[in-house]
Amino acid sequence: MSGFDESLLDEVDETVRVRFVVNGRKVACEVAPRETLVDCLRNALELTGTHAGCEMGACGACLVQIDGRAVHSCLMFAVQADGAEINTIEGLTESGVIADLQAEFHRRNALQCGFCTPGMLVNAQELLSQVAEPSREDIRDALSGNCCRCTGYEAIVDAIDAVAKARREAGGTP
Amino acid sequence: MKARAFSYFRAATIDQALDAHARAGDDARFIAGGQSLVPALSLRLQAPRLLIDITHIAEMRGVRREGGFLRIGALTRHCEMLSEPLIAEFAPLLHAAAPFVAHPAIRNRGTFGGSVALADPASEFPAMTLALDAEIEIAGSSGTRRIKADDFFLDLFETALQPGELITAIHIPLFKADQRFAFDELARRRGDYALVGCGMLATCAGDHIDDIRISFFSVGNIPTRVKGAEAALIGSSLDAERIAAAQVALESDLAPPDSDEVPPAMRLHLARVLLGRLLGRLRDGA
Ligand SMILES: Cc1cc2nc3c(=O)[nH]c(=O)nc-3n(C[C@H](O)[C@H](O)[C@H](O)COP(=O)(O)OP(=O)(O)OC[C@H]3O[C@@H](n4cnc5c(N)ncnc54)[C@H](O)[C@@H]3O)c2cc1C
Numbered sequence: 140m141s142g143f144d145e146s147l148l149d150e151v152d153e154t155v156r157v158r159f160v161v162n163g164r165k166v167a168c169e170v171a172p173r174e175t176l177v178d179c180l181r182n183a184l185e186l187t188g189t190h191a192g193c194e195m196g197a198c199g200a201c202l203v204q205i206d207g208r209a210v211h212s213c214l215m216f217a218v219q220a221d222g223a224e225i226n227t228i229e230g231l232t233e234s235g236v237i238a239d240l241q242a243e244f245h246r247r248n249a250l251q252c253g254f255c256t257p258g259m260l261v262n263a264q265e266l267l268s269q270v271a272e273p274s275r276e277d278i279r280d281a282l283s284g285n286c287c288r289c290t291g292y293e294a295i296v297d298a299i300d301a302v303a304k305a306r307r308e309a310g311g312t313p
Numbered sequence: 314m315k316a317r318a319f320s321y322f323r324a325a326t327i328d329q330a331l332d333a334h335a336r337a338g339d340d341a342r343f344i345a346g347g348q349s350l351v352p353a354l355s356l357r358l359q360a361p362r363l364l365i366d367i368t369h370i371a372e373m374r375g376v377r378r379e380g381g382f383l384r385i386g387a388l389t390r391h392c393e394m395l396s397e398p399l400i401a402e403f404a405p406l407l408h409a410a411a412p413f414v415a416h417p418a419i420r421n422r423g424t425f426g427g428s429v430a431l432a433d434p435a436s437e438f439p440a441m442t443l444a445l446d447a448e449i450e451i452a453g454s455s456g457t458r459r460i461k462a463d464d465f466f467l468d469l470f471e472t473a474l475q476p477g478e479l480i481t482a483i484h485i486p487l488f489k490a491d492q493r494f495a496f497d498e499l500a501r502r503r504g505d506y507a508l509v510g511c512g513m514l515a516t517c518a519g520d521h522i523d524d525i526r527i528s529f530f531s532v533g534n535i536p537t538r539v540k541g542a543e544a545a546l547i548g549s550s551l552d553a554e555r556i557a558a559a560q561v562a563l564e565s566d567l568a569p570p571d572s573d574e575v576p577p578a579m580r581l582h583l584a585r586v587l588l589g590r591l592l593g594r595l596r597d598g599a
């Protein structure tokens with residue numbers, strides 16, 4: 140037996156129960172398979188820090204961490220994330236792991252409207268956990284998938300560069 | 314925009330995935346990384362009734378040596394192309410191409426098998442399977458087969474895959490001590506699809522080219538080997554004259570499509586520049 144449920148083909152509007160660990164808490168919710176993860180996070184779980192911009196994978200506003208890696212929550216259906224560990228900007232903020240990045244963004248005015256900021260922070264955290272000593276070129280390269288509509292790139296690169304150096308001096312904690 | 318409603322089935326084995334597809338027929342799609350399929354569903358370019366998630370199929374994971382090949386499971390993610398030591402050692406051309414595939418977060422989900430199955434003519438990896446003389450392992454209702462990359466890409470987004478068939482792995486001949494490789498692309502912005510891209514793998518005795526395979530992407534309907542240019546290089550030293558001959562040969566090897574954005578003559582020019590650059594690097598051993 141394959142375990143394939145024939146009724147799946149008839150009940151396309153049915154909802155499915157999914158469970159994840161979001162920001163360290165176990166949650167369960169009912170989703171339609173067509174519901175993207177970003178919609179589930181924002182609507183069902185009311186975690187509106189994750190932004191939906193292009194919903195096509197082009198702007199990076201919707202980045203979250205899934206099982207420790209940055210992922211576009213608009214390019215994933217919530218059902219696919221069943222069983223996964225998800226950290227949104229809210230969780231990363233609470234845990235303090237990006238406190239230095241947030242402080243540096245604040246200090247350097249690396250945001251104007253702030254729409255892109257959650258995605259920028261998730262991406263910056265990903266970069267700094269992968270590359271110990273990123274050059275400015277590496278930082279720009281990593282940010283190539285994040286659009287800032289206010290074009291604050293220079294200050295964003297400055298902020299990430301400063302945090303990379305500070306973390307390295309503090310002993311390279313990712 | 315939102316996808317049309319569909320049902321979702323998470324397959325645990327290859328057989329389950331094939332079986333589910335057979336029952337749903339044309340109305341099913343496999344989903345791997347989803348980095349191309351999800352946008353297509355959101356735009357309603359596709360509206361399947363059933364989505365079969367193949368990412369939990371253990372048989373399609375992992376990278377290992379098998380005979381004279383590196384067997385790369387179809388579910389190997391683009392980011393693993395960069396982090397997996399076996400790929401860096403035995404398929405360095407893929408390792409070199411990986412940073413040019415989309416952006417970091419997309420590389421965290423997109424899969425090698427998904428990229429080859431989609432066969433986007435602007436994609437890096439399908440073209441590299443040609444340069445590497447790779448073999449694609451395919452599972453279907455009538456069993457498993459292996460097909461050469463040379464015979465896999467048929468037309469725009471059209472491959473030798475039959476409906477309902479799965480790519481389970483890609484086999485790459487192991488990189489050898491007497492081989493050299495080079496890769497680069499010209500794009501308007503890092504992470505964007507290339508205007509022209511190229512990868513090559515050569516077997517050399519010193520400066521003498523015993524064999525070379527060169528593959529271009531973003532210059533036609535399918536990833537394209539340039540056999541005229543290859544022939545111009547094989548059997549002699551890699552000197553300026555040979556490189557110029559290979560560049561000339563591109564004229565008959567490539568037929569860039571007409572587009573307002575990049576006229577065919579410009580794309581051909583870019584291809585020549587890129588070829589010259591890469592052959593120069595190959596000669597200098599860089
Ligand atoms: C903003 C953006 C930029 C991008 N830039 C690039 C780029 O520069 N270069 C590049 O190459 N790609 C790029 N991509 C595409 C990305 O790399 C995808 O990861 C890749 O093309 C498809 O892999 P996937 O695993 O996500 O496949 P999916 O999206 O899951 O599937 C794609 C297709 O292949 C089929 N399929 C998937 N796996 C299999 C299998 N094992 N057997 C049979 N069929 C299968 C699916 O049914 C579907 O039809 C970009 C994507 C985005 C959103």
Ligand code: FES
Pocket residue numbers: 190191192193194195196197198199200201202211212213214
């Ligand atoms: S909303 Fe996901 S990338 Fe733009």
Ligand code: FES
Pocket residue numbers: 249250251252253254255256286287288289290291
């Ligand atoms: S600060 Fe406005 S989009 Fe970046």
